[in-house]
Amino acid sequence: MNPSRRKMLKAGGLTLAMIPVVAMAAKNDAMRASMKYKDSPEGDKSCATCVQFVPGKSPTDLGGCKIFPGDTEVSPKGYCVAWAKKG
Ligand code: SF4
Numbered sequence: 001m002n003p004s005r006r007k008m009l010k011a012g013g014l015t016l017a018m019i020p021v022v023a024m025a026a027k028n029d030a031m032r033a034s035m036k037y038k039d040s041p042e043g044d045k046s047c048a049t050c051v052q053f054v055p056g057k058s059p060t061d062l063g064g065c066k067i068f069p070g071d072t073e074v075s076p077k078g079y080c081v082a083w084a085k086k087g
Contacts, residue, residue, distance in 0.1 A: 028071035035067070035080035042083070048076035051086045 031037075047053040047065065053074065054064035065074045067082055 025072055026070050027073050028068040031065075031068040031071065032080070035082050037068075037074075037078060037080040039075045039078050041077050042079040045079055045083045046076060047074055047078045047080075047083075049086050050082075051084045052082065053086070 052066040056063040062073045064072055
């Protein structure tokens, strides 16, 4: 194998290894903007008490939101205009 081919393969391997990290941390900027999402609560309203919130591993971890497809960085202390009281 010539050196440049070996270099290319190595770079390809690194790129592939990084994909899961990128996939695990993502923001749906378009939905965040249209729903006026912010990382702080609005009075006593926050994602943690919203029916759309998909909690992370622990109650303080970042999670997801059912109306923000692909977003994995929704804060339990966040808020947006689509907030709806859970249960
Ligand atoms: S709809 Fe809005 S308030 Fe409710 S969890 Fe999603 S981002 Fe948070």
